[in-house]
Amino acid sequence: MADAEKGQGAAPAEAGPPSRRKKRILIGAAFAILLVCLGAVLTRQALQRQTPPAATQTASExxxxxxxxxxxxxxxxxxxxxxxxxxxxxxxxxxxxxxxxxxxxxQPPEIEQKPFDDSVWQKNAQDVIGRRAELERAQKKAAADYKASTEEDYKARRDAINAEYLNAILNIKLKLDNREAMGLSDETVAKLNADLDDLEAERGGRQIALYRDWQQEIAGYAKASVEKDFAASHENLEKLQAQRQTEAAKAQSEAQQRDIAAISEQMQASAARQQQALATQDxxxxxxxxxxxxxxxxxxxxxxxxxxxxxxxxxxxxxxxxxxxxxxxxxxxxxxxxxxxxxxxxxxxxxxxxxxxxxxxxxxxxxxxxxxx
Structure with missing residues (x-):
C-alpha cells in the first residue's frame, strides 16, 4: 500500500512542464562542477602539505x-x-x-776496637798453647832420655838394697820353715815373724824412697833442660803480643780510613749525580x-x-x-x-x-x- 501510494504520487511530478525539468538538470550539473573544483583544490592543498619546500641553497661561511x-x-x-x-x-x-x-x-761510624782486641787475644792464646805444648813435648822427651840413661844405675842401687836384707830375711825364713825340727816355741816364732815383717817393711821403704828420688831426679833434669827455652819463649811471646797489638791498631785505623774514603766517594758520586740532574733539569x-x-x-x-x-x-x-x-x-x-x-x-x-x-x-x-x- 505504501509503495503504491508512493508510485502514484511520483507519476504526476514526472509529468511536469519541460522548463522546470531543464532547470533541475542545470542546477545538478552546476553542483557537480562545484564538487569537482572543490576536490581539485583540496587535492592540491594536500599535495602542497606533503611536499616540503625546496631548501634554499646558500654558500658555506x-x-x-x-x-x-x-x-x-x-x-x-x-x-x-x-x-x-x-x-x-x-x-x-x-x-x-x-x-x-x-x-x-x-760522619763515618767509629770502628769498634773489641773485635781487634779479641783477634789479638785469640792469636796470643794459640801461641801460648802451642808453645806450652811444644815445651811439654821437649820436657817429656828429656825425661824419657834421662830415665833411659839412669835406669841401670837405679836398678843397681835397688838390687844393692835387696842384697843388704837378703841374708837376714833368708835366715829368718829358714828358721820359720824348720821351727818344728828346731823345737821353737810359739813366742820365738812370733818374734821371728815380727822381725821378718820389720825387715821387709824397711827394705820396701828404702826401695820406695829410692824410686821417688830417682823420679824427682828425672823431673828436675827435664825441667832444667827446658828452663832456658821457656824463658826465651816467654820473652818472644811478649814481643809477639806487642807486635800484634800494634798490627791490630793499624788494621783498625786502616779500616776507619777505608770507611771514610768509601763514604766520601759515595757522597761525591751522589753530589755529581745531583749536579747532573740540575743540569738535565735546566x-x-x-x-x-x-x-x-x-x-x-x-x-x-x-x-x-x-x-x-x-x-x-x-x-x-x-x-x-x-x-x-x-x-x-x-x-x-x-x-x-x-x-x-x-x-x-x-x-x-x-x-x-x-x-x-x-x-x-x-x-x-x-x-x-x-x-x-
Missing part, C-alpha cells in the same frame, strides 16, 4: 682544515720531532738521576721553551695561510680538526689528572656544512713556505 696533516707538512716539523725526542731522553735521564738518594753529610726547561716556541710558530704559519684561504672563500671562520680541548688550556694546577675520562689535548671537530680547505692551505704552505727563524 665556515671552513675546516685537518690540522695534523698541515703540521706534518710544515718545514719545521722535523725540527719539532727532534726536540720532542730530546725531551723524552732528557726526562728519562732526569728520572734516572733523581731516583737515587740525595747526598748526605754523614736543559729540559730550555727544551720545553723551544718546543713551545716552535709549536707556536708552526700554528701561526698555518693560521696565516688559512686566513689567506678564508679571504678567498669569504669565510667568517676556519676551524681545526682536531681542535684543542678546553681542559688542556687550563693551568697545570687546575688540569684534571690523567685517566680514561679526562679529555684529550685535541678533540674531534663536529661540523655540519663546513668546507674542507686543507689541500688549499697545504698548497699555500708548499708554494710559499714560511722562513725559518
Amino acid at each position: 665556515t671552513g675546516v682544515v685537518r690540522l695534523q696533516e698541515l703540521v706534518q707538512a710544515h718545514p719545521a716539523y722535523g725540527d719539532l720531532q727532534k726536540l720532542l725526542q730530546e725531551r723524552t731522553e732528557l726526562k728519562a735521564r732526569l728520572q734516572e738521576s733523581t731516583a737515587l738518594p740525595a747526598p748526605l753529610a754523614v 736543559a729540559l726547561e730550555e727544551n720545553e721553551q723551544k718546543i713551545l716556541a716552535l709549536e707556536s710558530k708552526i700554528l701561526n704559519d698555518i693560521a696565516s695561510k688559512a686566513a689567506k684561504v678564508a679571504i678567498l672563500h669569504h669565510f667568517t671562520l676556519i676551524v681545526c680538526d682536531p681542535a684543542r680541548s678546553l681542559a688542556s688550556l687550563l693551568p697545570d694546577d687546575f688540569r684534571p689528572a690523567a685517566g680514561p675520562d679526562v679529555p684529550e689535548k685535541y678533540v674531534k671537530t663536529v661540523s655540519v656544512d663546513a668546507t674542507d680547505v686543507t689541500d688549499e692551505v697545504l698548497d699555500e704552505l708548499e708554494s710559499d713556505p714560511p722562513a725559518n727563524d
Whole structure:
C-alpha cells in the first residue's frame, strides 16, 4: 500500500512542464562542477602539505682544515720531532738521576776496637798453647832420655838394697820353715815373724824412697833442660803480643780510613749525580721553551695561510680538526689528572656544512713556505 501510494504520487511530478525539468538538470550539473573544483583544490592543498619546500641553497661561511696533516707538512716539523725526542731522553735521564738518594753529610761510624782486641787475644792464646805444648813435648822427651840413661844405675842401687836384707830375711825364713825340727816355741816364732815383717817393711821403704828420688831426679833434669827455652819463649811471646797489638791498631785505623774514603766517594758520586740532574733539569726547561716556541710558530704559519684561504672563500671562520680541548688550556694546577675520562689535548671537530680547505692551505704552505727563524 505504501509503495503504491508512493508510485502514484511520483507519476504526476514526472509529468511536469519541460522548463522546470531543464532547470533541475542545470542546477545538478552546476553542483557537480562545484564538487569537482572543490576536490581539485583540496587535492592540491594536500599535495602542497606533503611536499616540503625546496631548501634554499646558500654558500658555506665556515671552513675546516685537518690540522695534523698541515703540521706534518710544515718545514719545521722535523725540527719539532727532534726536540720532542730530546725531551723524552732528557726526562728519562732526569728520572734516572733523581731516583737515587740525595747526598748526605754523614760522619763515618767509629770502628769498634773489641773485635781487634779479641783477634789479638785469640792469636796470643794459640801461641801460648802451642808453645806450652811444644815445651811439654821437649820436657817429656828429656825425661824419657834421662830415665833411659839412669835406669841401670837405679836398678843397681835397688838390687844393692835387696842384697843388704837378703841374708837376714833368708835366715829368718829358714828358721820359720824348720821351727818344728828346731823345737821353737810359739813366742820365738812370733818374734821371728815380727822381725821378718820389720825387715821387709824397711827394705820396701828404702826401695820406695829410692824410686821417688830417682823420679824427682828425672823431673828436675827435664825441667832444667827446658828452663832456658821457656824463658826465651816467654820473652818472644811478649814481643809477639806487642807486635800484634800494634798490627791490630793499624788494621783498625786502616779500616776507619777505608770507611771514610768509601763514604766520601759515595757522597761525591751522589753530589755529581745531583749536579747532573740540575743540569738535565735546566736543559729540559730550555727544551720545553723551544718546543713551545716552535709549536707556536708552526700554528701561526698555518693560521696565516688559512686566513689567506678564508679571504678567498669569504669565510667568517676556519676551524681545526682536531681542535684543542678546553681542559688542556687550563693551568697545570687546575688540569684534571690523567685517566680514561679526562679529555684529550685535541678533540674531534663536529661540523655540519663546513668546507674542507686543507689541500688549499697545504698548497699555500708548499708554494710559499714560511722562513725559518
